[in-house]
Amino acid sequence: MAQKKNVTLKDIAEDTNYSVTTISHVINKTRHVDQETRKAVLESIKRLGYKVTATQGKRFKNKALTIGMVIADIREEFFADLIKYTESMARNMGYNLIICDSEQNPEKELECISLLLNKGVDGLILAPADVSQKYPLLKGQNIPVVLVDRNIETENFDFVGIDNFRSTYEATKELVKHRAKNIAFIGYSEINYTIKERKAGYKTAMLEAGLFKEENILQVEYHSSLNNKSIYEFIKSIQAVDGIVCGSTVICYEVLGCIKEIFPETADKIRIITYDDNKWYNLMPHKVSAIKTPTVDAATVALELLVNKLEAPFTANVPKKILLNYEFIKRF
Secondary structure, three states, X not given: OOOOOOOOHHHHHHHHOOOHHHHHHHHHOOOOOOHHHHHHHHHHHHHHOOOOOOOOOOEEOOEEOEEEEEEOOOOOHHHHHHHHHHHHHHHHOOOEEEEEEOOOOHHHHHHHHHHHHHOOOOEEEEOOOOOOOOOHHHHHHOOOEEEEOOOOOOOOOEEEEOOHHHHHHHHHHHHHHOOOOOXXXXXXXXXXXXXXXXXXXXXXXXXXXXXXXXXXXXXXXXXXXXXXXXXXXXXXXXXXOOEEEEOOHHHHHHHHHHHHHHOOOOHHHOEEEEEOOOHHHHHOOOOEEEEXXXXXXXXXXXXXXXXXXXXXXXXXXXXXXEEOOOEEEOOO
């Protein structure tokens, strides 16, 4: 007899035509959902036989199960929100959560992983700092791992994120469509998976439009006190700059300050695109367009993948690469 397939949040979403985010909010009570929607979701859960994890602490061999989480930079609003949603859902599902910030430092990341392993975590959610990083410690421990937001080229782990190449490619094409010609890209080093993909998307769009110039790309170092000066001099060097694609919200913050100083009267003529939509963008006189990652979905899917591995540790499966839908919020 074939083994019965475990029902997932995605199955509930397809059955009800509501998003995974909404399904998660109903189950984990992390946000208000109207009565009609809640009723439809709960009926689908019952009909399909989805097993809602009990809220009491999960235990295995008299030991409470603990999930470790290593994020790349807590300054980024995406990671702050990812922590918030993951912690809330993990707690409601009965799992402990220990969080570390690698500060986009590959060496510190390995120290964080070592610390979590010494604490006896049963599974790990990881946003890698380096696309070429290797994890011999994880292989030796044989614990389930799910990568979120950042992928790597050296190992095959489950991955949850968005298509960074395509999202930047499409956003850059929008700038070109609106007659921007001197478009710059500012990001960090390409050891960062998301920056590598975003730069490639920008470059492809600019090449197709016949507008690509290598000198219009700037890559700065994480946590460098010289970044503001480097960005300032870079923007100033581009003749008639009319668009800037920022690799992160931290870089976007620096860019906005620089263009206001360089072009005090015409800064709002430069179209800005960045990643992750922040609340303060709507309060600014300079309109910032954003590529928004569905943070709740990322947290939900990553946690569900990991919990499935924890609850069925001897089930063999092929590593999954799940690309979530992103939203381009255009403000020009």
